[in-house]
Amino acid sequence: MLQSEKAILAKGLYRAYNGTIAVDGISFAVEPGRIFGFLGPNGAGKTTTIRMLTGQLAPTSGTAYVAGCNVLTQRTALKQRIGVVFEIQNLYERMSGYENLAFFARLYRVEKKRICEVLEQIQLVGREHEAVRRYSNGMKQRLLIARALLHRPQVLFLDEPTRGLDPVMAQQIRAVIVDLKQQGVTIFLTTHYMEEADQLCDHLAIIDRGKIIAHDTPKLLKRQALLNLRCIKLTLHDEQQITLCLDDRKDNKRLCELIEADHVLSIHSQETTLEDIFIRLTGRSLVQ
Structure with missing residues (x-):
């Protein structure tokens, strides 16, 4: 198995904090263009795993490759190939949606026309010049996804993207996720909603106390x-x-x-x- 053949490849990832094991030697692979669900209760090791895969935290031992980049030695290249949407909505509330995207477009050094493309993709056209503080939670979540898509990432990490949203807004976010998959984007998804994981994910890994205890398609996991x-x-x-x-x-x-x-x-x-x-x-x- 070559890292270049996988969108995500983790091999023996291990992380301990002051003697406490957070992630205990986990290994898994994600095929390009798939939606991979990562499920676990609070404290299971999900956040630590995501931080290692996105280059924010160095593993104590083990290796991982995301979008062909070694997460430890190729962090600069990694950041150019991934998008990350955390549960916290860290937007500039006084700025408009367009201004939020324009600011990050300059950081990513992408052309302005890309802003219009992602606004259309996440269905915010017509509302982009309103202050973000007037947006609903669902609109803010879509704007966060738009921001993460500006530089056309190969792998997108979504942490609880529909948590706290009403059913209509949640369904809109799910539709965006499906559309991204159809465009070839690999998605690493954490969610507390089992029906959402069943509906969206091609493969699921269940992590508990730092170990992956099950890893399969939703259909095969439910075969019991x-x-x-x-x-x-x-x-x-x-x-x-x-x-x-x-x-x-x-x-x-x-x-x-x-x-x-x-x-x-x-x-x-x-x-x-x-x-x-x-x-x-x-x-x-x-x-x-």
């Missing part, structure tokens, strides 16, 4: 068959609801034991969701 059982408790005579996974050997053994003991009153299959899988793998909800 779950059964809801209505049972008589083994020690008491009242009923109990139990959920078992047929892909789990221990659960298969437990199912056989319950059936042999004649404790099963009924069995119903359950369609698996990403949230089911996430909770099963981590033991906790993504939103806490």
Whole structure:
């Protein structure tokens, strides 16, 4: 596997702070033009990973390549090839949307016509000369994405792009993300919304306590068959609801034991969701 063949390639990324492990030797690869979802509860290591991949933080050990650049030794080239949209809306509120983009266009040394292109791309034409403080949260989020696209990045990092938005605005942001993918942009996405991850992502990695504990397509992650059982408790005579996974050997053994003991009153299959899988793998909800 060559780094030039992958939009993102992480190999044994490890980061510790004063003896505390934040990211514990993770490895993964992202194909060009794909949407890669990175899911994990607070404190799992997501932010540290993003900071390493975007050249803001040096790994304690391990290597990573993003858009063909070594994140440790080629930071200047890396910044020219990536765009980053963090959850915090760090815009100049007194300036207009156009003025915000014009300021960064000068920093990126891109032509002015590019401003009009990204404004049209994120559907802010007609509102670009209004002060940003009058924008809705959804408009501000679109402006942040426009700013990150000015220099035509190969890889775009989006940290919780729809968090706190109403359903209509969130859907507009998702439509922009899909459009960017169709244009060949690779997107590294973190989100707290499982349905969003299921809808948008080609691949997902679930990280918990610094380790990647699952990595696959949403479809394959959800392939596990779950059964809801209505049972008589083994020690008491009242009923109990139990959920078992047929892909789990221990659960298969437990199912056989319950059936042999004649404790099963009924069995119903359950369609698996990403949230089911996430909770099963981590033991906790993504939103806490």
